[in-house]
Amino acid sequence: MPRDHNGRVTVAPKEQLTRSSGRGRGALAAVTIGSGVAILDGSVVTIALPTIGRELDASLAQLQWVVNGYMLSLTGLILVGGSLGDRLGRRRVYLVGVGWFALASLLCAAAQSPDQLIGARVLQGVGAALLTPGGLALIQGSFREEDRAGAIGTWAGLSGIAAAAGPFVGGWLLDHGGWRGIFAVNVPICVLVVWLCHHYMPESRDEEATGPFDVVGAALGAAGLGALTYALTASGDASSLVLAVTGAAAVALMAGFLLRQARTPSPLVPLGLFRSRVFSAANGMTFLVYGALAAVLFFLVIQLQVVSGFSPMVSGLAALPITVALLLLSSRLADLSSRIGPRIPMTVGPIVCAGGVLLLVPVGEGTSFWTGVIPGMTVFALGLATLVAPLTATVLAAVADRYAGVASGVNNAVARAGSLLAVAALPPLVGLSGADYTNPTALTQGYRTAQLACAVLLFAGGVVSWVGLRGTGGRDVAVHGEGSSPADG
Template sequence: MGRVTEFLARETTRGRVTLTAVTLGSGIAILDGSVVNVALRTIGTELDASLEQLQWVINGYMLALASLVLVGGALGDRLGRRRIYLIGMTWFLVASALCAVAQTPGQLIAMRVLQGIGAALLTPGGLAIIQSVFRREDRAAAIGTWAGMSGIAAAIGPFVGGWLVDSGGWRWIFGINIPLCLAVIAMTLWATPETRDTEATGRGFDGLGAGLTVIALGGLTYALTASASMSRSLFVALLAVSMVAMVGFVVAERRARTPLVQLSLFGDRVFSAANAMTFVVYGALGVVFFILVLHLQVSAGWSALAAGLTGLPTTIALMLLSSRAAQLSDRIGPRIPMALGPVICAVGVLLVMPAGRGATWWTVLPGLVVFSLGLALLVSPLTATVLAAAPDRFAGVASGVNNAVARAGSLLAVAALPALVGLSGDDYQDPSAMTSGFRASMVICAVLLTIGGVVSWFGLAGTSPTPRTEPAQLDA
């Protein structure tokens, strides 16, 4: 490739279409991480699935995404961010069609894993494209739009899922992806320029590092999800394999000529603190979105659509406030928004905790509003901070790292939670068991969110507003 002498401006047609394409594409992948939650009870009934199998409908997708998102980011930097983004969208489209026709829990889990692979290829590409093709003065606002719409996708998932399940059946939550993916592919082909890390082009790929991440996360997730049905010795063995793989990954990355992850990125205190905060906060968020809609259907007798509407306050807050939160962070620095946001979320979670049998909208709405305001305050600054802390040539890797950390946090929290709060087997159909497990879960989430706020406060001390400098040209 040659050089792109001009960056895209947000107000141009190509700039708007590119931002729409990467925002919508990333949103589709994120939506599928949350839209399935509200359909779990229906899927469990129609496919005769256990709670463990329902966990894997969620975790199969998240495992593939978390394990391979680093690979997706690195491939984009090396082979072209636009190219890998398009491959990921096409893969995701095909896997979604296969999910829609699954006939057994095992088939659906397998197709969800395939979906996760496609998501791992496209997800880091969206942010990396923004970071590499837009003018520097437009990046914070563009990232704010991306983060806000991505948050909306996660929040609106239960609502969309509830409407589709009640009106047409659970298979439509996957079928709806097909026209959306086709639209993203068309927009990307027309408007988005190709970029890559020219220093990485032609170098070898770190297959060992990629394999070790899959082993580490796969072993740990399976151990946590199936702990109730496996022997203690097997559980300990899986944990040991996962720990060895994690250590091996660090050693391999230090020695690799072309590492999957440049560990030097973690030498930046802000990058490390932002990712540590991401891990605990997204772990809590994954649990909240997983268990709330299920609990309201089982314990309070809400319909799938009514339970899905609990995502509406978050959708509205993210839509209205994400860009403003990004601009605020750009002016005053990210420390206050990223420390205060998780604490506000924790307060909201505790306000929702009393919801049980007979719960109405007025029982849960105050807590949902507070939770949504906190989430809107933290999402955009977090994303912008991670990318700003890394050199532009590592945009794909930095995005991949943060996405991997977020998905791993959510994955491991959802995998571990049922055992921690005493839920197993068919307990998701027992209102009494679900109420007890839900309330214990909300306490755990509030603690995790508060820890995230503390990490941000101390880890981001001394951060300053984003500098306003414009590089002369873009290597592509």
């Protein structure tokens, strides 16, 4: 197998992996399990917060930062993780991220105070930022072109399952190992991922990256995304002055980041990527759909517990249709999209999701779980399964392979920004603040308005796809959207 001048394995076209080979299956397992554990950890912790609060004597603000600290570092550094993988080797950076995530998980499990746990969660987010964009980039750089859509479909499906299964898995672990088990279980999983990578995953990188790494751009991007994340997530704790200053700083830092990317010869994010109509449309749809997805689940789980009277475990099971649909359909729908093009799946999927959300609007006091919740969630899940894999494949196929890590990092950052903005902005916009979430009457009114708003966002995502992805039939999307390769900025 050929190696570069540093002795690292490189991937020649004739050696690219196939999904049906043993090596291909092992490599795909490495990226899906590694990405899945990071995604699962982002959602599984929420259900454990009351237990953590009791055992560590944590305040509500501290419990919020157990979640927000992880999201802060993940969102702030995910672009850096994607770019480092392209330059230094995607497998190398992915493995560093997996190892970092495992060590941080041990620190979380051993935490003796709320502040220790928050610090460990911030470190855990750094590891997730290194490994999350690497999973998709490794698929794009390691599998042959005709197998990429199916491989990405498998990755997307299992990643979606990890996110949806979080509340259920968290409840089971709480019953059998306490809250520390939620973090400790990550360690053996990460060890398995490292073993799989070493045995099955070839190295890949952007061989054309010759300039120095954009340290200034990385700092501006991380600081800007971090400030934006803080401004969104601390709105209930910080003063108006602090929020205004933080928001202004986020705008200034992101403006500086964009200016830097336009002028440096070795940008962290080549702005020319956005000259691809397909890449821009796919990321616009990502922002709308993932923002709606996060808000739908956020409001639904609270509504089911406070108003409908279901337990946290049963409320978590409301996401079961998403798990089943993604498991059974993602790979098949990815193959279909590769044949007919992404425009129809990425248009129909969000609109079907919107229909499912409309079915969930009446959920309230006396709602039956099986007839009032599951039908709407099933329709929502079918729409989500239709759009997830084609969306991911389209983002990567719309740019040259050398930009796979950057493209994945951008799309992940956009998805998380959409989620953060929706969850932070919708409660006050629908009239919910303070302790209103404990008032069934106020909560129900806000819940129904929020779900209608989410349906509008999802429908808008379908419109963006229909307009932005015109002309993308079959494999045409692989030719950089409109047929022009993105420039470096």
